[in-house]
Amino acid sequence: MRLSDIPVEATVFVDANVPLASVxxxxxxxxxEEFLLRxxxxxxxxxxxTVVLGEMFHRLLLAETxxxxxxxxxxxxxxxxxQPNFSNSYASVGP
Numbered sequence: 001m002r003l004s005d006i007p008v009e010a011t012v013f014v015d016a017n018v019p020l021a022s023v024x025x026x027x028x029x030x031x032x033e034e035f036l037l038r039x040x041x042x043x044x045x046x047x048x049x050t051v052v053l054g055e056m057f058h059r060l061l062l063a064e065t066x067x068x069x070x071x072x073x074x075x076x077x078x079x080x081x082x083q084p085n086f087s088n089s090y091a092s093v094g095p
Contacts, residue, residue, distance in 0.1 A: 003035040011045040016055040024063055 006012055021032040039046045065076040 003031050006035070006038075006044055008043050009045075011047065014039075014046045014048045014052070016052050016059065020056060020059055023060070 003018070018032045018035060020026065021029050022036060035044075038044045062073055062076055062080070065080055066073055069076055069079065071079070
């Protein structure tokens with residue numbers, strides 16, 4: 001089922017990929033944004049879990065670190081493992 005096929009008044013579980021596609025401007029971000037707009041307009045009810053929120057935080061932190069250090073994700077991840085407080089040292093890069 002595609003996101004656009006979800007019927008009005010449905011309740012759906014949303015994993016990290018949908019909002020992250022929009023935030024990180026990934027492939028198919030337009031479809032994710034259309035879906036999130038339907039949720040915002042209360043055409044669809046969306047639920048998620050704390051595990052998904054944790055995954056989203058992790059991926060956003062990694063993306064921000066890549067942007068700050070201008071390195072690929074595997075290097076940024078290694079850096080975060082060695083210096084877990086690294087992100088506290090910098091202000092947000094912004095959109």
